[in-house]
């Protein structure tokens with residue numbers, strides 16, 4: 356693996372970039388991306404290139420039929436004592452495997468897992484100056500694959516494009532969030548694509564999310580599509596509910612994304628002395644428990660948000676329920692960030708140090 360930028364143009368584009376303050380999200384796109392094409396049944400080598408517009412035919416398959424998938428990952432500055440100052444990728448092989456599950460579900464070719472991880476390492480190493488320094492900040496990484504064949508037939512592409520974009524980013528949520536129980540629209544039906552990161556899943560949520568800001572809410576809390584009785588996940592986070600000493604999260608199914616943060620929390624629970632159980636959560640019971648003053652926490656988790664406690668739940672019936680304080684979510688957020696920044700030792704393979712240029 357080499358991170359040397361062969362082209363003087365790419366080197367120039369990286370020179371003297373100042374990180375904005377605040378970083379926000381997507382404000383500054385890294386001027387260099389990784390890119391590879393799949394043609395004639397094989398992937399070409401991934402190369403680094405300038406973040407210039409791609410030239411696509413208007414009849415490119417992904418634009419019409421949505422054959423597109425992505426991942427969301429982060430490189431964190433190592434704030435620990437072991438290899439301080441390097442960048443750390445969090446569980447990159449898990450992300451590679453999920454990327455390939457998404458690809459398979461959408462009839463797309465897989466990418467070699469080691470190539471995927473090496474590409475991320477190479478890009479992060481090259482963009483080291485864009486990995487921010489403060490806890491909670493990160494270089495957000497967006498691996499994407501889309502069907503690139505220019506043809507209007509409703510069949511899978513024969514050509515694909517893989518790109519990895521990067522943007523320095525602040526922590527997504529620094530304050531507790533508000534969640535809207537979505538009772539009208541559905542995110543994912545049985546047998547559909549809800550358990551993979553298909554681009555269309557997100558487009559399908561936009562109409563439901565559109566009125567939220569005016570209503571004073573941030574995240575959709577999706578219910579199961581068949582009965583609308585059980586909570587499934589947030590817009591882009593898995594959901595956990597603490598009732599007293601037990602923390603519940605809906606079991607994985609074909610309508611729930613297998614979040615890597617969710618998996619991390621479940622694996623960490625024992626060592627943190629927490630009891631976490633994968634079990635369906637009835638929304639009516641949850642609302643009753645909060646309304647009756649029970650000791651309840653609701654929180655989301657995901658790469659972007661890490662862990663985000665909920666302080667208010669509402670819905671279209673006029674329900675507005677403030678939630679009590681959220682000590683466990685606060686503890687889990689801090690713990691995850693400490694792992695991701697290398698401040699605490701993590702299980703094998705979770706922290707992947709990336710050598711700098």
Ligand SMILES: Cc1ncc(COP(=O)(O)O)c(C=O)c1O
Nearest residue numbers: 591592593612614615616657658
């Ligand atoms: C729908 C959905 N659920 C859950 C998650 C959380 O997954 P992860 O923890 O792997 O980021 C995400 C974010 O990727 C998501 O988009």
